[in-house]
Amino acid sequence: MVRIAIVGGGAIGLLFANYLTKANHHVTIIVRRKEQEMEIKKHGISLTGQEEQMDVEVRQSNDFIEQEFDLIVVTVKQTAIKEVVLNINRGILRANAFLFVQNGMGHLTSIRQFKNKSIYIGVVEHGAKRISDNMVHHTGIGKVNVGLLKGNEHELQVLVKQLTSEKFPVNYAQNAEKIVKEKLVINAVINPLTALYRIKNGQLLHNEHFIAVMKKLFDEAMVVLNLENRADMWEEITRICRSTASNDSSMQVDLTVGRETEIEAISGYIIREAKEKNISVPFTTFVYESIKGMSAITERG
């Protein structure tokens, strides 16, 4: 049994909390809103289509948390990570090990600097959609790939074995940076385009014109991130479009409901890296400016 705190009550946070509780770990979920805290306290966390509700300890993110965890899983979006990193640096969130599962790579520099901690980064391949404050729809079963950013490799391998279960497989990945880079490429191609065109993931493969734009974004990301497995990666991207064909990407949803998107962490990161390396990325720049502009029109408040 691992004592786990999960920071973030979004779809991924609820998914982790549900499955890790099922696997008999002691799970505390840390959420931002009082209403969500109350809801989870009363009804536990459940998956749609399943009657079973998982009893999970729940805390508000500005509560004083006295205990130290074996593992803290940070599931908030990269747009909200600054505050979590601050709380870790201040010792308000204490654990032996941290697992970060954000899209993008912009946070890696700051989390690498944590003193005396084991830092893991993960790539979540699940599809998940939050239905309510305590219920999540598991739209696509995948796996969680976890790699070592800092710390002891063997310890991580042991942890991964403890966390994994049949319906929620957790894999050890040898090259942590490679897995987040690859996820970044996938996100840089699928997310901004589905948001811009207001289409579902599968529709990207609908015609040669969309595919032409995808390939341009793909090429730019691969060059900037210095990845070489072009054929495999392109195959992976089209596979994901097919396997999540009827899903709306998170960026498409965020843009539609007027929430802040992850465009900074995804295309913004590629543009900043490209600038440093003096590489031209016009297609990535196009989607970046377009999503920023459309957000400015649709964002609430």
Added chain:
Amino acid sequence: MVRIAIVGGGAIGLLFANYLTKANHHVTIIVRRKEQEMEIKKHGISLTGQEEQMDVEVRQSNDFIEQEFDLIVVTVKQTAIKEVVLNINRGILRANAFLFVQNGMGHLTSIRQFKNKSIYIGVVEHGAKRISDNMVHHTGIGKVNVGLLKGNEHELQVLVKQLTSEKFPVNYAQNAEKIVKEKLVINAVINPLTALYRIKNGQLLHNEHFIAVMKKLFDEAMVVLNLENRADMWEEITRICRSTASNDSSMQVDLTVGRETEIEAISGYIIREAKEKNISVPFTTFVYESIKGMSAITERG
């Protein structure tokens, strides 16, 4: 009195027919559909908000037309111009002079080859929206600039004076290619972006991100078309966005209702020119492929 035939029963065709009839010219409008022919025959052509209906002769485009006109104004979109050019070449449409008012420049090569004809090209600055088969909403009063592609300069100047009226000013423009090039730049910036973002013309100036993309498209078009009056042209584009702020661009409307857009004549032309001149136009390529792709999803039939 000039004997004028107007080819095309769209918004611009109806607008020309209405105002030129008001200015006491003898106008025949040539439309494609029988229903539109009947409608105009019965009720004439009118502007929204005005009771007066202009009696205009109307013919179907596959009728045999025995008479020769002083002037034929071709108002069909560039996507439909092939057939008109064919009918002119076959002598089915006969006139001393032709005025073409298409967006884009792709048709200039073929119309320049007409034998023994005066060929004029025009840029329409009016805003117009077809309400029904015989009614048009004049959404923005502008002017029609006409320049000489082939023929006698003085003859054109005389014609322009005959056509012009207070509410429908027609101007002589010294450099025909320059005015269509400038219109092309304006269309290449405003039309694809408003269609892609599904916004009104005025919203393009809503934030720095949209403006950044506009400027990139603007730069590419200016370089490819070899235009130098950068400051004036940019000022003109922003002026048009403001003066037509609440209008949907024709491309945005075409895309929404599932009609073929003019993307080939606008961005497609720039891309083909750029290729010949070995100039890179990634932003124009992005909007071109995007509009083509979105059309393939929304097009009817």
